[in-house]
Amino acid sequence: MMTINVHSFFHSETGTASYLLADADTNQAAIIDSVLDFDVVSGKLAATIPDQQLQWLEDNNCQLIRILETHAHADHLSAAQYLKQHSSAQTLIGKGIISAQNNFKSTLIPIGDASDFDRLLEDEEIIPLGKSQIRVMSTPGHTDDSVCYLVDDNIFVGDTLFMPDGGTARCDFPGGSAAQLWESIAKIHALPSQTKIWVCHDYQPNGRAVKIQTTVAQSHKFNIHVNKEISKEAFISMRTARDATLALPTLIYPSLQVNLRAGKLPEKHQNGVRYISIPLVTKADPDVAK
Numbered sequence: 630m631m632t633i634n635v636h637s638f639f640h641s642e643t644g645t646a647s648y649l650l651a652d653a654d655t656n657q658a659a660i661i662d663s664v665l666d667f668d669v670v671s672g673k674l675a676a677t678i679p680d681q682q683l684q685w686l687e688d689n690n691c692q693l694i695r696i697l698e699t700h701a702h703a704d705h706l707s708a709a710q711y712l713k714q715h716s717s718a719q720t721l722i723g724k725g726i727i728s729a730q731n732n733f734k735s736t737l738i739p740i741g742d743a744s745d746f747d748r749l750l751e752d753e754e755i756i757p758l759g760k761s762q763i764r765v766m767s768t769p770g771h772t773d774d775s776v777c778y779l780v781d782d783n784i785f786v787g788d789t790l791f792m793p794d795g796g797t798a799r800c801d802f803p804g805g806s807a808a809q810l811w812e813s814i815a816k817i818h819a820l821p822s823q824t825k826i827w828v829c830h831d832y833q834p835n836g837r838a839v840k841i842q843t844t845v846a847q848s849h850k851f852n853i854h855v856n857k858e859i860s861k862e863a864f865i866s867m868r869t870a871r872d873a874t875l876a877l878p879t880l881i882y883p884s885l886q887v888n889l890r891a892g893k894l895p896e897k898h899q900n901g902v903r904y905i906s907i908p909l910v911t912k913a914d915p916d917v918a919k
């Protein structure tokens with residue numbers, strides 16, 4: 630019997646879908662891929678979606694016990710710590726986060742370690758949520774810490790897949806691999822055809838309305854990058870060529886500095902203010918000897 634209820638919240642500024650799962654029998658709840666508002670010019674943070682989710686939990690007498698990430702996102706800031714402060718919930722992410730942290734060790738400060746998260750998840754681990762079970766599926770490719778969460782006939786895929794007309798996410802960040810992404814998507818497409826796929830991002834191709842849910846059958850047949858007609862080799866060459874044209878996401882440095890540490894903001898500076906840092910990549914440094 631299905632016992633899980635899925636509620637989606639869409640953050641239009643970053644095109645991010647955040648999901649609240651509630652176990653109907655016990656009212657225990659989890660949130661997948663939370664999102665803060667962040668204005669990169671002013672540095673202003675706000676919690677519009679997390680506040681809506683906390684209100685929903687209160688209105689429905691539900692208890693938030695898990696805050697799950699599909700990976701350390703590079704395009705929005707996680708609200709995991711905000712939600713944790715307003716609940717007794719644990720923060721969880723795939724154990725690949727250790728590799729992701731290591732990938733950015735030489736460029737970002739602070740970078741964090743395993744202890745920033747309450748628990749790291751193994752491939753195929755089962756996380757109880759009331760009487761429901763959340764199955765962890767390791768799906769590297771977009772990043773090496775990517776996981777999907779399978780609950781009943783729902784799979785929350787993070788950036789492993791987009792809607793069929795959106796294709797797939799880039800694989801050119803450190804730790805990314807188009808070949809691995811292909812294999813990870815094959816695992817998703819091997820699930821029962823009626824399984825509902827819930828994506829983490831929708832960028833509304835061709836200006837259409839926001840869509841965040843498809844099915845395995847629809848994805849396998851119609852995804853513009855990975856449908857049944859496309860070979861692994863063709864996908865890898867398409868993905869690699871396309872990634873070479875993409876600029877870095879606007880929020881990559883703010884996002885990673887926060888998200889690699891489970892949503893923790895950088896420590897306060899001596900003046901009591903928190904700062905995001907951006908590594909400079911330049912040959913015009915006057916300190917560099919000519």
Ligand SMILES: [Fe+2]
Binds near residue numbers: 703788
């Ligand atoms: Fe991502």
